[in-house]
Amino acid sequence: MSELLPQVQVNAFRAKAAAIEHPHELIVDALRAVQAHHGWVPDAGVDLVAELLGVLPVEVEEIATFYDKIFRRPVGKRVIHVCDSICCWADGGDAIAAHLQKVLGIGFGETTSDGMFTLLPTCCLGACGEAPAMMIGLTTFGTLTPEKIDAILDGYRNEA
Amino acid sequence: MNNYPQILFKNRRPGATAFLAEYEAGGGYQGLRAALKMAPQEVREQVKAANLRGRGGAGFPTGLKWSFFPTDQPGEKYLLANGDEMEPGTYKDHQLLLADPHQLVEGMAIAAYAMQIPVGYVFLRYAYETCAQNVERAIAEATGKGYLGRDILGSRFGFELHVHRSAGRYILGEETALINGLEGRRPNPRSKPPFPAQFGLFGKPTNVNNVETFANVPHIFTGGAEWYRSLARTPEGAGTLLVGLSGHLERTECFELPMGIPLREVVEQCGGGVRGRRTFKACLPGGASTPFLTAAQLDTPLDHVHMEQAGSRLGTAGITVFDETTCMVAATLNLARFFARESCGWCTPCRDGLPMVVWLLEEIEAGRGSQELLDMFRDQVKNISGRSFCALAEGAMGPVGSLLTKFGDELEDHVKRGRCPIS
C-alpha cells in the first residue's frame, strides 16, 4: 500500500472522508495524491481511493478517465505537456513539438526508453503571452526555442 | 502607454506577488469594511448600479445574477470562483492571481455577504499550481485577520473559503460541469434549468462567478458605483478589463485597460502593432470561442455591446492577433481540433459534429476539398449551432462560423486551387 500512497496520507484521507458529508468530493484530490506519489494511477490505485473514501471503484474510475492530467497508464519520471492550442500554434508551436519529438526520439503518447520523459499534447496552458509553451510536471516554461528546450531537458536529466 | 488607470493591477510588480501587508497598504479590505456596513440587498444593488458584467466569457450582469439568488433561504449555500481558464488565448486570471490574490478573497467575501453564503470554493485548473498556493496563503492571512471565518470584522456574518485543484479539461469551466467536478462526479454539464442558483453544488443554491469578476467587486465599494462606471470609455461599458494579448504582436502581455477602448488602440499602442511590420489580418477578440474580427473592424470599442454589434463577443478579452501570412483555414482547423478534443462526449452534435468539422477542414486545407465538402461544412455549422447540450460546441461555431462569413473567399480559394493559397 505504501507504494501507492504514504501511510500518513492514507490515514488523512480516511479520516477526512469519515468526517465530511460528501466523500466523493475528495476523489480528485486522492487521485492526484496517488499520482504524485506513484507517478501514475494503476488499477490498485483506483481501488485504494475507493476504499479510503468509501465509494465505488467505478465512481473513481469515471473520474480518473475523464481528466487528462490523471494518468491511467505508466508514464516516465517527468511528463512533458506541450501546448498545441492557437496562440502557441501561431508562434511556432509545431516546430517546438517537432523538436521535442526529435531530441527525445519519441512521438506523442510515448516514453523515452530510459523512462525519463513522456511526451503529451495539451490544450492551452494559460501562458499565451509567452508562447510557445510547455509544462513539465507542474512547472510551465514559455517563450521556448530549441536551445531553451535542450537546456531545460538537460536540467531534468542532471537532477537525479 | 502607461496612463491607463490601474485598479486590479495596482499592486502588480514583475515576478512578485502582493500579499496581505502590501494589499492592506494599498487600501485592501476597505471595500469589505464598507460593504459590511450596508444591508446585503444594498450590496447587491450597488453591484447592479456599477454595471459589472461577468468576465468569464458570457458577460452576464453580475448584480442581476446576485439578485436572482435565494439569499433568504436558510441553510447550506455555496459561492464558487471559476478559475478553470482553459479557453485558448485567455490568461488574465492567471496574471491576476500571480500578482494580487487577496482581491479574489475580498471580492468573494463581499459577494458571500451580499447573498448570505457561508461557504465558498476557488476552483483552479491543474496548471495554476502557483496560483493555488497564492490563494491558499491569502485565505490563511485573511482568516488570521478576521476577514474570513466566523464573525467577519464583528459583523456576525461568517464565510469560509477553500481551494479546489482540478486535473485538466476545458469543460470544467462550464459552471455546471464545474459543480459536478467539485462534487467528485463525472464532470459533464448538467441541464439548465434548474439553474445553479436553485440547484447547484450538492443540490444547494450556488453562485458561480469568474475570478476577475470577483476581483472587481471590492473596488465598487471603495470607489462607488458611479466612479466604477466612469472608468470605461463608453457608456455601454463599466470598469476596466484585463486584456491578455497573444499572437503576432510585438508585445504579448496582459494589460488592464478601460472597458470600451477601441481594438485598434489595444493592438497598436499596447501590443506595439503587428510583429515585424506585417499587416493585421484578423483576431480572436475574446478567446477561442469568439468569432474572428477583421482589419475593417479595428475601431470597435472593447465592450460587450459593441463587440456583439460587430458580430463577435467580448468573451474573456484574450485577444489573439493573426498577421497576413496566416491561413485562416489552418487557424480555424487548430481551433476546431481544440474543441473536438475537449468535447465531453455527452451530446451528439458536439461529440460527432466537431470531429466532422475537423475532418472537413483538414481535407480542404490539404487541397482535397470540393464543392461537396464545402456544402457539408456549411451544413455541419448550421446543424451544430444551437443544438448542443452546453455552450462548448456553440463556442466552437464562433470562429468556425466566422470563417464562412468573413473568410469565405479564402475557403473557396483552397478548393478552387486544390491547395492552400497561403502556406
Ligand SMILES: Cc1cc2nc3c(=O)[nH]c(=O)nc-3n(C[C@H](O)[C@H](O)[C@H](O)COP(=O)(O)O)c2cc1C
Ligand atoms: C465550455 C465552457 C468553458 C468555460 N470556461 C470558463 C472558465 O474557464 N472560466 C470562467 O470564469 N467561465 C467559464 N465559462 C463560463 C461559465 O459557465 C460561467 O458563465 C462563468 O463562470 C460565470 O461567471 P461570470 O458571470 O463572472 O462571468 C465557460 C463556459 C463554457 C460553456
Ligand code: SF4
Ligand atoms: S456541447 Fe460538447 S461539451 Fe457540451 S455537453 Fe455536449 S458534448 Fe459535452
